[in-house]
Amino acid sequence: MMKEVLEKQGYHFIGDAAVKTCLWTKKSLRGEGECYKSKFYGISSHRCIQMTPSLLCNQRCIFCWRPFDSGEVSFDAPEEIVEGCIREHRRLISGYHGYERTPEERFKEALEPRHVAISLSGEPTLYPYLRELIELFHERGFTTFLVSNGTNPDVLRRVRPTQLYISLDAPDEEIYEFVCQPVGDTWKRIIESLKLLRTHPSRTVIRVTAVRDYNMSEEEKYGELVKMASPDYVEVKAYMHLGFSRMRLRREAMPTHEEVRAFALKIAENCGYKIADESEISRVVLLSKDGRVEKL
Numbered sequence: 001m002m003k004e005v006l007e008k009q010g011y012h013f014i015g016d017a018a019v020k021t022c023l024w025t026k027k028s029l030r031g032e033g034e035c036y037k038s039k040f041y042g043i044s045s046h047r048c049i050q051m052t053p054s055l056l057c058n059q060r061c062i063f064c065w066r067p068f069d070s071g072e073v074s075f076d077a078p079e080e081i082v083e084g085c086i087r088e089h090r091r092l093i094s095g096y097h098g099y100e101r102t103p104e105e106r107f108k109e110a111l112e113p114r115h116v117a118i119s120l121s122g123e124p125t126l127y128p129y130l131r132e133l134i135e136l137f138h139e140r141g142f143t144t145f146l147v148s149n150g151t152n153p154d155v156l157r158r159v160r161p162t163q164l165y166i167s168l169d170a171p172d173e174e175i176y177e178f179v180c181q182p183v184g185d186t187w188k189r190i191i192e193s194l195k196l197l198r199t200h201p202s203r204t205v206i207r208v209t210a211v212r213d214y215n216m217s218e219e220e221k222y223g224e225l226v227k228m229a230s231p232d233y234v235e236v237k238a239y240m241h242l243g244f245s246r247m248r249l250r251r252e253a254m255p256t257h258e259e260v261r262a263f264a265l266k267i268a269e270n271c272g273y274k275i276a277d278e279s280e281i282s283r284v285v286l287l288s289k290d291g292r293v294e295k296l
Contacts, residue, residue: 002055002067005067006018006067006121009243011120011121012088012091012092014076014080014081014084014085014088015074015076015080015081015084016054016055016073016074016075016076017051017052017053017054017076017081017084017085018051018052018055018120018121019049019050019051019084019085019088019089019092019120020050020051020092020120021050021089021092021093022035022045022048022050022117024038024045024048025045025046025048025050025093025110026096027045028044028045028046028106028110029046029093029096029102029106029107029110030096030099030101030102031101031102031103031106032101033281035048035282036279036282036284036286037117037145039277039279040233040276040277040279040286040293041163041293041295041296042295042296043114043115043143043296044109044114044115046093046106046109046110047109047110047112047113047114047115048113048114048115048116048117049085049086049089049113049115049116049117050116050117050119050120051081051085051116051117051118051120052118052119052120052121052122052124053075053076053078053081053118053122053124053127053129053130053133054073054075054122054123054124054126054127055073055121055122056073056122056123056126056127057121057122057123057126057149058123058126058149058151058182058183058184058186059123059149059151059180059181059182059183059186060180060181060182060183061169061179061180061181061209062179062180062181062211062214062245062248062249063169063179063209063211063214063239063245063248063249063253064243064244064245065240065242065243065244065245066121066122066243066244067244075127075128075129077129078129078132078133078136079136081133082133082136082137082140085116086113086140089113090111093107093110093111096110113142114141114142114143115142115143115144115145116137116142116143116144116145117145117147118133118134118144118145118146118147118161119145119146119147119165123148123149123151123152124146124147124148125148125151125152125155125156125159126152130146130155130159131155131158131159131160134146134159134160134161135160138162143162143163143296144161144162144163145161145162145163145165146159146161146163146164146165146202147165147167147207148164148165148166148167148193149166149167149180149190150166150167150168150189150190150193150194151182151186151189151190151193152189152193153189153192153193153196156193156196156200157196157200159202160201160202161202162202162203162296163202163203163204163205163296164197164200164202164203164204164205165204165205165206165207165235166190166193166194166197166204166205166206166207166229166231167206167207167208167209168190168194168206168207168208168222168225168226169208169209169211169215170215171215171217171218171219171221171222171225172218172221173187175214175215175218176190178214179211179214179215191225191228194206194225194228194229195228195229197229197230197231198228198229198230203232203233204229204231204232204233205231205232205233205234205235206225206226206229206231206233206234206235207234207235207237208222208234208235208236208237208267209237209238209239210236210237210238210239210255210259210260210263211239211249211253211254211255212239212252212253212254212255212259213252213253214253216255216259216263219263219266219267219269219270220270222267222270222271223267223268223269223270223271224270224271226267226270226271226273227271227272232288232289233276233286233287233288233293234264234267234268234271234273234286234287234288235284235285235286235287236260236263236264236267236284236285236287237260237282237283237284237285238254238255238256238257238259238260238283238284239253239254239255240254240283241253241254255283256283257278257280257283260283260284260285261275261278261285264285264287267287268287272289273287273288273289274287274288274289274290274291275287275291276288276291276292276293277293
């Protein structure tokens with residue numbers, strides 16, 4: 001049932017893994033702009049695959065635009081997922097070939113994707129072959145962006161993505177329980193994951209999704225957690241009133257870019273980081289230790 005809902009939203013399935021063309025992939029194909037990951041880190045949006053190896057998740061975040069009920073899920077082989085992702089990406093963009101606003105050279109580039117964002121839906125560390133999946137993408141010449149909620153530190157120790165994100169959507173356990181509604185006692189495991197960022201071999205990022213009136217407070221606590229983790233970057237991004245989150249939150253929960261910037265500045269002041277870049281259209285602010293960012 002959920003697969004049918006997601007297919008109507010543009011998901012293409014490879015077994016129980018899924019791919020969906022990002023809005024910015026489409027815009028980039030037409031030469032209408034690039035996503036903030038391109039602005040910050042130098043990736044090509046039209047050559048980026050947005051995917052998930054599994055729909056399972058152990059949190060029920062109030063701001064999440066995905067559906068919660070994943071039903072029965074099986075796990076597909078990493079080789080099948082990699083090949084299927086590339087195949088489905090090419091199929092998803094095929095309609096742009098010959099379109100007058102799509103440059104031929106850009107379309108040819110898009111047919112050979114080079115980046116994968118493992119962040120579409122679900123919690124990827126619940127997929128049992130995540131390390132092998134990332135390694136296979138790397139063997140194909142991809143950069144990998146892994147976004148995790150940090151509840152499985154043992155898995156994060158074993159994986160080596162190009163860039164590892166941990167979502168930090170609350171400054172303490174009380175707000176976390178309310179905003180993220182986890183299945184089980186997971187706050188201690190998130191703290192463990194944050195600590196491992198300090199020595200992880202991947203480039204590391206803390207991602208804060210800012211929801212007005214819910215988690216945009218206690219900046220000094222956020223700052224202490226950032227100092228403890230010492231990531232390469234911190235992304236503070238506005239909640240967007242999209243998808244299934246509209247059933248749980250009002251539009252007013254979506255902060256303006258100015259509010260996100262002010263919130264990010266306060267976090268920065270409490271951890272010694274500086275603003276390195278920002279994207280007003282995406283309502284996201286990037287922090288780094290020295291105010292600079294290294295392109296991939």
